[in-house]
Structure formats: C-alpha cells, structure tokens
Amino acid sequence: MELQEVINSLSLKVENPSVNLKREVTGAYVSDMLSDVMGNAHEGFLWITLQIHLNIVAVASLKGLSGILLVNNRVPAEETLKKAIEENVPILTSSLPTFELVGRLYSLGLRCR
Amino acid sequence: MENTEGVFFLTGKDFKNAGAASSSLKGILEGRGVPQPIIRRVAIAAFEAEMNVIIYAVAGMMNYTITDEMIKIRIQDMGPGIPNIEQAMKEGYSTAPDYIREMGFGSGMGLPNIKRNSDTLTVNSVVGEGTTVEFSMNLPPAE
Numbered sequence: 425m426e427l428q429e430v431i432n433s434l435s436l437k438v439e440n441p442s443v444n445l446k447r448e449v450t451g452a453y454v455s456d457m458l459s460d461v462m463g464n465a466h467e468g469f470l471w472i473t474l475q476i477h478l479n480i481v482a483v484a485s486l487k488g489l490s491g492i493l494l495v496n497n498r499v500p501a502e503e504t505l506k507k508a509i510e511e512n513v514p515i516l517t518s519s520l521p522t523f524e525l526v527g528r529l530y531s532l533g534l535r536c537r
Numbered sequence: 538m539e540n541t542e543g544v545f546f547l548t549g550k551d552f553k554n555a556g557a558a559s560s561s562l563k564g565i566l567e568g569r570g571v572p573q574p575i576i577r578r579v580a581i582a583a584f585e586a587e588m589n590v591i592i593y594a595v596a597g598m599m600n601y602t603i604t605d606e607m608i609k610i611r612i613q614d615m616g617p618g619i620p621n622i623e624q625a626m627k628e629g630y631s632t633a634p635d636y637i638r639e640m641g642f643g644s645g646m647g648l649p650n651i652k653r654n655s656d657t658l659t660v661n662s663v664v665g666e667g668t669t670v671e672f673s674m675n676l677p678p679a680e
C-alpha cells in the first residue's frame with residue numbers, strides 16, 4: 425500500500441513534508457521498545473510508537489521502515505525532526521490513541537508479517 | 538575485492554550520535570555491494586552493540602573488517618563489564634535504569650538480536666574493565 429494512501433485514509437499529519445513520501449508500506453508494527461522494533465519489524469513497515477526522541481530515527485533508517493507514526497498528539501522533538509529530514513524518514517502524527525490507529529490500519533489491510 | 542577496514546569511536550551517554558557508527562557502516566556495506574539481506578542483519582547487530590556501549594559504558598570503539606568471505610565487527614568498551622554473560626544473553630534480562638527504559642531501551646533484546654543476526658558471536662567481559670563483543674556474518678561466494 426502507498427504511504428500517501430495511509431496518510432489520507434487516517435488523516436495523518438506529515439511533520440516533515442519535505443521527505444520523499446512515495447514509498448510502499450509493507451506492514452506495520454507497534455512498540456515503544458527500540459530493540460523490539462529492531463528485532464521484529466520488517467523493511468517497509470510503518471512503526472507506531474509514543475517515543476519521540478532522536479534515536480527512533482536511527483532505528484527507522486537502519487531497518488528501512490516506511491515511516492514513524494506518533495500517537496496521541498505526540499509531537500517529535502525538534503532534533504528528531506531535523507534528523508528525520510536528514511535521513512529521509514517520514515514522521516507522521518495523529519491525535520488518535522494507538523488502539524484506534526491500529527484498528528484503522530488493520531482495516532486498510534495492513535498486517536504484521 | 539580488497540579488504541575494507543576501519544574504526545568508529547563511541548562515547549558513553551552520547552545519545553545524540555547514537556546509531557551514527559552503525560549508519561556509516563551500513564553505507565560502507567552498500568558501497569561495497571554487499572547483499573541487502575546481509576546489510577540488514579549487520580545493521581541490526583551493530584546498532585544493538587553500539588547502543589549497549591552508549592548506554593552502559595564510558596567509551597568504546599567499533600572495528601570492522603570486510604573481506605570477500607565475511608564481515609567481522611568488534612565492539613570494545615571501557616565500562617562496568619558484564620558479571621554473568623549467560624544471563625545477559627537471555628531475552629528479557631536487563632539492568633537498564635528507569636530513565637533509559639523511558640527512552641525505549643532495556644527490553645533485554647539487544648544481545649539476543651545480535652546472536653540471531655550473526656553467524657558467529659563471542660562476548661568477553663571483565664567486571665570493572667569492559668566488554669568486547671565480536672560477531673561476523675558470512676558473505677556468499679562471488680560468482
């Protein structure tokens with residue numbers, strides 16, 4: 425599924441619109457533990473989390489994730505956003521809590537495999 | 538191809554640059570044309586080892602050697618050391634303090650992730666001195 429389709433369907437805000445949003449979302453993973461994402465997410469996955477600090481960008485970039493979705497009105501730290509622009513990692517935000525977001529992503533057809 | 542080797546220096550608690558060594562290494566592997574699935578495994582293992590130095594140690598370094606046969610990485614630190622390596626290797630075991638856990642580290646999955654993604658792994662540690670984590674990934678024979 426195209427990332428733009430996910431953004432439109434869930435009315436997500438793109439915090440760094442200068443990055444390339446043309447990418448395929450191959451699935452999704454939810455976790456606030458970075459090593460859990462390192463071990464269990466796959467390339468092209470969208471990562472749903474409440475972590476907003478800088479190191480989430482390194483994880484997304486090293487794993488080749490399609491983006492990071494911050495839940496519950498969380499906004500990325502300034503240095504996180506700067507790094508995400510450098511590393512070309514889309515940072516998306518939403519006012520919805522994780523449960524709601526994941527339910528919608530699942531109905532769109534995204535899976536965790 | 539000629540061997541490539543180099544070193545990155547790591548500083549304890551330097552969360553701003555955390556992951557930088559692993560990212561650079563990933564770029565070097567891409568430049569050398571290493572197959573993507575192997576790059577992915579190296580990136581995971583290198584990041585975990587790099588983060589452990591940043592979280593637990595005072596300072597350290599990451600040495601890498603890339604040959605036609607394998608990628609070998611040695612991460613050596615000056616730090617508290619690991620009293621019981623067998624226990625530390627168990628998934629879920631962590632001594633990370635609360636403020637580290639709040640950042641999303643401390644699930645006790647780092648060393649298991651390294652093990653799962655490498656072809657060889659050795660961990661040596663002296664309490665009060667430091668820890669050396671060495672792992673390698675085999676490369677497929679060139680056609």
Ligand SMILES: Nc1ncnc2c1ncn2[C@@H]1O[C@H](COP(=O)(O)OP(=O)(O)OP(=O)(O)O)[C@@H](O)[C@H]1O
Nearest residue numbers: 459589593625631632633642643644645646647648
């Ligand atoms: N370089 C190191 N120096 C000292 N202790 C270490 C080092 N690396 C690991 N340890 C010890 O081993 C434990 C397990 O490490 P591991 O990387 O598997 O998990 P973690 O760092 O606690 O959590 P995670 O990696 O999932 O964020 C650590 O909590 C720590 O006690």
Ligand SMILES: [Mg+2]
Nearest residue numbers: 585589647648
């Ligand atoms: Mg760790």
